[in-house]
Amino acid sequence: MNKRNVVYLDYNATTPVDDRVVKAMLPYFREKFGNSGSDHLFGWDASEAVEFSREQVANLVNCKPSEIIFTSGATEAANICIQGYCESNRSKGNHIVTCKTEHKAILDTINSLEQRGFEVTYLDVDKAGNIDLQELKDSITPETILVSIMLANNETGIIHPIREIAEVVHSKGTILMSDITQVVGKIPVDLKDLNIDIAIFSSHKLYGPKGIGALYINKQNKLSIEAVLYGGGQEKGFRPGTLNVPGIVGFGKACEIISLELVEEYSRMESQRNLLEDLLDPIDGISFNSKEGKRLPNTSSVSFKNIRGDQLIRKLSAIAVSRGSACTANTQKPSHVLKAMGHSDELALSSLRISLGRGTKVDDIEFAASEIKKVLEILKTVEA
Numbered sequence: 001m002n003k004r005n006v007v008y009l010d011y012n013a014t015t016p017v018d019d020r021v022v023k024a025m026l027p028y029f030r031e032k033f034g035n036s037g038s039d040h041l042f043g044w045d046a047s048e049a050v051e052f053s054r055e056q057v058a059n060l061v062n063c064k065p066s067e068i069i070f071t072s073g074a075t076e077a078a079n080i081c082i083q084g085y086c087e088s089n090r091s092k093g094n095h096i097v098t099c100k101t102e103h104k105a106i107l108d109t110i111n112s113l114e115q116r117g118f119e120v121t122y123l124d125v126d127k128a129g130n131i132d133l134q135e136l137k138d139s140i141t142p143e144t145i146l147v148s149i150m151l152a153n154n155e156t157g158i159i160h161p162i163r164e165i166a167e168v169v170h171s172k173g174t175i176l177m178s179d180i181t182q183v184v185g186k187i188p189v190d191l192k193d194l195n196i197d198i199a200i201f202s203s204h205k206l207y208g209p210k211g212i213g214a215l216y217i218n219k220q221n222k223l224s225i226e227a228v229l230y231g232g233g234q235e236k237g238f239r240p241g242t243l244n245v246p247g248i249v250g251f252g253k254a255c256e257i258i259s260l261e262l263v264e265e266y267s268r269m270e271s272q273r274n275l276l277e278d279l280l281d282p283i284d285g286i287s288f289n290s291k292e293g294k295r296l297p298n299t300s301s302v303s304f305k306n307i308r309g310d311q312l313i314r315k316l317s318a319i320a321v322s323r324g325s326a327c328t329a330n331t332q333k334p335s336h337v338l339k340a341m342g343h344s345d346e347l348a349l350s351s352l353r354i355s356l357g358r359g360t361k362v363d364d365i366e367f368a369a370s371e372i373k374k375v376l377e378i379l380k381t382v383e384a
């Protein structure tokens with residue numbers, strides 16, 4: 001996808017809204033603008049649309065519509081469930097287990113609980129970004145009330161063996177929450193099969209609008225989660241406030257489209273990502289992060305030895321890629337994910353996350369590879 005001749009390869013940060021999604025949303029801004037809580041024709045229209053979308057979202061991840069709570073995004077969903085569950089279950093224990101490479105939406109929420117007296121174990125990862133299942137098992141004590149491990153990492157794309165993780169977590173009598181934000185829409189997700197208790201995800205990562213996301217709570221476990229937000233009781237009291245009906249309709253439509261196109265998209269993205277890595281492979285001093293593991297099909301994380309990261313990203317102005325996750329990318333801090341995988345600050349700073357999507361063409365990949373090579377040559381000459 002080109003904008004002023006810039007190739008967009010940052011689909012893990014966000015995606016453009018699909019035209020079909022925009023079309024589905026438009027009536028809900030004007031002629032069907034009703035508040036889904038109103039008891040008249042306008043409200044009924046809106047509420048019917050919300051429930052239809054809830055089914056579309058639930059279908060994509062294989063859960064019951066009643067297990068989906070609409071939120072403003074994955075970050076809000078993480079705050080609602082982590083804070084609400086931990087505060088509500090504090091009498092059972094005050095220990096939480098998570099991993100050093102989680103997204104800040106999780107780490108900062110858990111950190112706020114740590115400030116309030118919870119104890120937290122942050123699991124290490126190996127060079128490829130994998131956690132050790134035995135270490136996970138050993139870290140869970142009778143005091144552990146929650147384990148939070150993401151399904152796939154937003155920077156490297158590495159996929160954690162969540163079904164096995166759930167088995168370990170359940171065998172030790174606690175529950176698993178998983179951030180599945182980067183996975184939904186890229187590979188099939190079956191929440192029942194994965195045996196996850198709580199999950200969070202977001203519409204803007206899958207060609208839906210921004211400002212809408214979902215919290216999944218497995219109904220079978222009858223989990224006790226106290227409210228952290230207060231208001232009109234919408235979304236079972238977990239996310240009170242007037243519902244974002246156009247956003248919800250767009251999210252639902254985006255999920256429906258993905259469920260029809262996912263398999264084809266998967267192989268297209270994977271072959272383009274592999275082409276990109278083949279083209280970059282001959283570069284001196286290049287290394288691919290998490291390449292040996294099971295990865296998302298659209299994500300490539302690459303590091304370049306002896307290159308100034310700030311100059312690299314500035315000179316790569318013809319392609320939109322990121323250095324870490326979008327939320328931390330402009331802070332100039334080395335990625336906490338790559339550091340946890342053993343990178344030095346310097347190498348973490350001279351790393352790129354390249355993420356492909358629906359609009360990516362083979363031409364874009366070839367262009368991006370040649371731009372990266374060109375810029376590296378310039379930087380090497382300047383530094384020599």
Ligand code: PLP
Pocket residue numbers: 012013072073074075076103105150153154179181182201202203213325326327
């Ligand atoms: N979790 C992961 C893995 C993400 O990649 C992101 C977005 O960058 C989030 C959570 C936060 O999502 P949202 O922007 O919907 O709050």
